[in-house]
Amino acid sequence: MSKANGRVRAARLTLGVITMAVLAACSSPQERKTANRGFDYTEAKLENRAFLIPSGLQSPGFTSEYDVPALPDASRQGPVADKVDVRPPAQLLTVVPGSQIVQGGSEPTVSFYALTTSQDVSADTWRFLQSFLTKNGASVEKQDAAAGTLETGWFSNSAALDGWAEDDDDFQIRQRYLFTLKRDDVRHGVNLSARVLQHEEDIDGAKSTSIGEVEARRYAVRLLNQFSLYYEEQLKARDMHRATGSMGLELGNDNNDLSAWIADAPFEQVWLRMKNLLPRYGFEIKDSQQSLGWIDVEYDDPGQSFWDKNGMTPFKLEEGKYRFQLGEMGGGKTSITLFDEDKKPVKSEVVSQMHTTLSQAFAKALDNQ
Incomplete structure (x- = not known):
């Protein structure tokens, strides 16, 4: 899940860079770094008016407790007015x-x-x-x-x-x-x-x-x-x-000890391979969620002529809806588990039979299929 969150976060950050670029395209770099108001405040001076006491009234007592001290010369250093960079x-x-x-x-x-x-x-x-x-x-x-x-x-x-x-x-x-x-x-x-x-x-x-x-x-x-x-x-x-190149595929078990195919490649590469490969073998992708590793498909047998043309054994899989679940195995390997429409694992004998054809498909580069 942490890898998935990282991918989403990266996409948002990338989108933010593009958005800022579009918003700033109509202004020059100098305009972007300078405040868009006047700088008359730099000419402002403090007025020291005398406290006038009307005739006939007694002068009040004064205290210096709240006098604002004069700024030292060192505090006046640094950029002011149009020299201040207002960009975040x-x-x-x-x-x-x-x-x-x-x-x-x-x-x-x-x-x-x-x-x-x-x-x-x-x-x-x-x-x-x-x-x-x-x-x-x-x-x-x-x-x-x-x-x-x-x-x-x-x-x-x-x-x-x-x-x-x-x-x-x-x-x-x-x-x-x-x-x-x-x-x-x-x-x-x-x-x-x-x-x-x-x-x-x-x-x-x-x-x-x-x-x-x-x-x-x-x-x-x-x-x-x-x-x-x-x-x-x-x-x-x-x-x-x-x-899209050659990739090893073995028959084994996933982390939940279910019958699965084990691809000799990291998750991201197997994900891309599955998204490209499945439609070529009768699986129409209906939905997918990379962060959770699943691909929902509907299988329609491409026909005997397709299998004969490609020299492969037809899948002993009933037409219908299925879910391919990918999982990281460690060591740079990825498991692929097949579930039916009711989210129950497909029988081991079907998984084993499909392995023959899928392993041949994985061994070929996509350009040769």
Whole structure:
């Protein structure tokens, strides 16, 4: 259930990024960071009028207990008026399943964890990071895999770094970044942080190379968010590729000791394979819930000519409504249990007979079926 909640949460966060991009597309970066009211208050002065006592009245007693002390000069430092950034703080997004935000660090940091026992999350993160930088026109200037550091060359990518949908001709930035990757072998994960090394910006012809700590962190957070979205895309693409290729299927028992088919692949890959495979063998998908692992179908025998054409034995399964229940077995394996319309497990002999045909189907790539 926790994995399912993570997938829903990731979808909502991704939708939030897209929504913010659409809402902000009609304003410039400078307008988004500046308050949209006047700044006349900066010219306001405190009036020290004398306390007038009408003639004939006695002067009251005075106390200095509630006098407002004068502000020290040090308190007058910092941005004011149009120099104040009114945007909400940038927030790291955990769009990759199982990822976490590392709190309290000097640099924004995201943890990525292995989703299967066979995944080398460190190698994946390095590979995805390099391809992400290439996609955004950023070269790798220095890289030390042993130290876990990577420095980029200068690259211009206002859209990705500003976090919005389109480039703005009046707002251009060039930056260099330092990425630091630290392995966490105990928890089978890696911590990835980002920091701005150098910054150049051009706003309406006004050029600057200075950047404050808060603004630098904002850019680093947004770049990490963009990378996280790319990381998730790469995982999905790889799962889809694996789900459509050859996959082992054995006859066994699920975690409830019911007759089942055991697929030699993680849950997400088997889920994708089942969604693609079932309609090809007479199962019309009526409903499904990935977070709970079930697929409701209605079976209609495709006919003897279909089985003869594919060189397979027909299912000894009565036409009707069924439910395929997927479950994680551990060790990168997934169970598939079949229930009838009354939610009762299908007889073991039927499951065993169907295994012959299903195992042949799983052994083939989907493109060859």
